[in-house]
Amino acid sequence: MSVRIGNASGFYGDRFSAVRQMLTGGPLDYLTGDYLAELTMLILGRDRLKDAHRGYARTFLRQLEENLGLAKEKGVRIVTNAGGLNPAGLAGAIRDLASRLGLDVAVAQVEGDDLLPRAAELGLGNPLTANAYLGAWGIVECLNAGADVVVTGRVTDASLVVGPAAAHYGWGRGDYDALAGAVVAGHVVECGAQATGGNYAFFTEHELGAPGFPIAEIDADGSSVITKHPGTGGAVTTGTVTAQLLYEITGARYPGPDVTARFDSVALHQDGQDRVRITGARGEPPPSAVKVALNRLGGFRNETTFVLTGLDIDAKAALVREQLEAALSVRPTEIRWTLARTEHEDADTEQRASALLHCAVKDADPQVAGRAFSGAAIELALASYPGFHVTAPPSDASPYGVYTASFVDAKAVPHIAVLPDGTRVDIAPPGETVELSDVDEPALPEPFRGATKRAPLGTVAGARSGDKGGDANLGVWARSEDSWRWLANTLTVETFQRLLPETAPLPVRRHVLPNLRALNFVVTGLLGQGVAAQARFDPQAKALGEWLRSRYLEVPA
Structure with missing residues (x-):
C-alpha cells in the first residue's frame, strides 16, 4: 500500500x-x-x-x-x-x-x-x-x-x-x-498547483x-x-509533471x-x-x-515609470533621461533605464498609444535613492516632454536584499x-559522499527532416522557467518524437541566445535530458543579485520560458 x-x-x-x-x-x-x-x-x-x-x-x-x-x-x-x-x-x-x-x-x-x-x-x-x-x-x-x-x-x-x-x-x-x-x-x-496545471504552458488544453x-x-x-x-480543478498529466520536473534544476x-x-x-x-x-x-x-x-541588506532602491504617449517616443525617452540624470545632485550608485515599447501606431485608445519608460535607482544612502531621486523626477512634471505623466510618483527609498x-x-x-x-x-552527517560531476553528454537523436514552417517555438514545445539566486533556469520539452528530434538538434545555445538577446552576453549552459524529451538551459547572472535586488523586469525569470515560446523560427509543420 x-x-x-x-x-x-x-x-x-x-x-x-x-x-x-x-x-x-x-x-x-x-x-x-x-x-x-x-x-x-x-x-x-x-x-x-x-x-x-x-x-x-x-x-x-x-x-x-x-x-x-x-x-x-x-x-x-x-x-x-x-x-x-x-x-x-x-x-x-x-x-x-x-x-x-x-x-x-x-x-x-x-x-x-x-x-x-x-x-x-x-x-x-x-x-x-x-x-x-x-x-x-x-x-x-x-x-x-x-x-x-x-x-x-x-x-x-x-x-x-x-x-x-x-x-x-x-x-x-x-x-x-x-x-x-x-x-x-x-x-x-x-x-503546489504547478504540478496540477498551474502556470502550465499548454493551459488552454485544460x-x-x-x-x-x-x-x-x-x-x-x-x-x-x-x-x-477527485473533483478539484486542474489536471495531472505527463506534461504538467514534466514541466515541474524541469523547474529550477540544472542538469x-x-x-x-x-x-x-x-x-x-x-x-x-x-x-x-x-x-x-x-x-x-x-x-x-x-x-x-x-x-x-545567505541574505544580506544590499542598500536602498527607488523607481518610477514615465508614460510616453503618441509620436517621437525615442526622443521623449532621451529627453527625460537626460533631464533627470542632470538634475540629480548626487548620482546614485546604480541607475537603470528600461523602455517598454508598448505603443501601437494609430491607436484607438490612449493606453495603446503609450510606451513605458522605467527608471530604477539603487544606493547605500536612503536619501540619495529616496528624496533626492523622487524630487528630481517630479520637478520635471511641467518642464519635460509633451504629455508628461507617471504611473505612480516615486516615494521614499525601500531597502533591498542580496542573495548569494x-x-x-x-x-x-x-x-x-x-x-x-x-x-x-x-543527526549524523552522511557517511558516504561523492563529489558532484557532470554526466557525459547523451547522444542526440537523428535530426528531424520533415517539412517546417515559420511559427512560434511554443506551438511545438512547452517551457517553464525560474530562478536560482542570480541565475535563471529554463526547461524546454517536446511532446512528440518528431518534435524532440527537431528540438534537440535546433535549440542550441547559439540559437537560444539569438532568440533571447538579453542572454547573449552571459554564460549559458545547455543540459540534455532525452528521457523527458527536454533541454534545460542555465543562464548565469541574468538576475543579478537575486530576486530581492529586482535586477530586471521579471526578477525571478518566471516568464522567461514564455518569452522563448513566443519567438519565431522554422518549426516542424
Whole structure:
C-alpha cells in the first residue's frame, strides 16, 4: 500500500484554504507545507530584526487554528518548513494552540540549519540570514518518535516528502534509489498547483479553474504516482509533471544533502486520469558539502515609470533621461533605464498609444535613492516632454536584499531533531559522499527532416522557467518524437541566445535530458543579485520560458 503524501503550500502566501481542502478532499497519510524560498528567508530575517520571537510563517499557525483538530481526527501527520528562522518558536506556538483547543498533539522540530551565529567562523561574512539546507533524517527521527506535527527550518523542499516516506518504509541512508525516487516526487509536489496545471504552458488544453493541490503516492521502492483529490480543478498529466520536473534544476544530477538524484533516469507514464506514474529514479551518494543560503541588506532602491504617449517616443525617452540624470545632485550608485515599447501606431485608445519608460535607482544612502531621486523626477512634471505623466510618483527609498549561495562541509553543520518529549537527538552527517560531476553528454537523436514552417517555438514545445539566486533556469520539452528530434538538434545555445538577446552576453549552459524529451538551459547572472535586488523586469525569470515560446523560427509543420 502506497503512502499518500499531499502538499498544501508552495510558497509563503499560497492559497489559505488548501490545508482544509487537502484534509477533507480524500485520504492522506501526511500533509506537507512548503513556505520557504530565497526571498522568504529575507522577509523572515527582517521580521526577526523587529522582533526576535518572530521569524516563522505566521500564516501556517492561522491555518492550523482552523485545521489542527481535523488533522488529528483523520490521523494525518503534518510536516512543514514554516518554522523558517525560528522553528522552536513555531513549535512552541503550535503546542500553545493545541492546549488552547484541548487537543493532544505531539509536536517536534528540526533545528541546526541557522548558521548566523557562526557565520564569521565559517567564512560566510556578515549576512542577515545564513541557513544550511538540511536533509530528511531529522524529520524521520521526529516521526519515529510519534510526532503528529514536525516543524523545520531550512530543509530542502523535497525533504518534506522524503522524510515521511523514509519513516514509513524504514529506508536507510544507503537506499539511494528509493531516496532519489522520493526526491523526484518531492520536487514535483513542492510547488503546489504547478504540478496540477498551474502556470502550465499548454493551459488552454485544460479546464484550470482553481487547480487542486498535488499528492504523491510513494511505493516502497521510491516509485510514485502524482495525483490530486477527485473533483478539484486542474489536471495531472505527463506534461504538467514534466514541466515541474524541469523547474529550477540544472542538469542530470540533482544534488541534495541525503542523495544525488539522477533526473536522466526518470520515466513518466500516464496511469489514468489525473495520475502520472514516475519510475526508474536512480540515486547516488550526496556531495560532502551542503548549500547555505545567505541574505544580506544590499542598500536602498527607488523607481518610477514615465508614460510616453503618441509620436517621437525615442526622443521623449532621451529627453527625460537626460533631464533627470542632470538634475540629480548626487548620482546614485546604480541607475537603470528600461523602455517598454508598448505603443501601437494609430491607436484607438490612449493606453495603446503609450510606451513605458522605467527608471530604477539603487544606493547605500536612503536619501540619495529616496528624496533626492523622487524630487528630481517630479520637478520635471511641467518642464519635460509633451504629455508628461507617471504611473505612480516615486516615494521614499525601500531597502533591498542580496542573495548569494555558499557551501559548507556537512560535518560542520548541526542537524538536531527535538522530539515531542524535548529530547535532542543529533543527526549524523552522511557517511558516504561523492563529489558532484557532470554526466557525459547523451547522444542526440537523428535530426528531424520533415517539412517546417515559420511559427512560434511554443506551438511545438512547452517551457517553464525560474530562478536560482542570480541565475535563471529554463526547461524546454517536446511532446512528440518528431518534435524532440527537431528540438534537440535546433535549440542550441547559439540559437537560444539569438532568440533571447538579453542572454547573449552571459554564460549559458545547455543540459540534455532525452528521457523527458527536454533541454534545460542555465543562464548565469541574468538576475543579478537575486530576486530581492529586482535586477530586471521579471526578477525571478518566471516568464522567461514564455518569452522563448513566443519567438519565431522554422518549426516542424
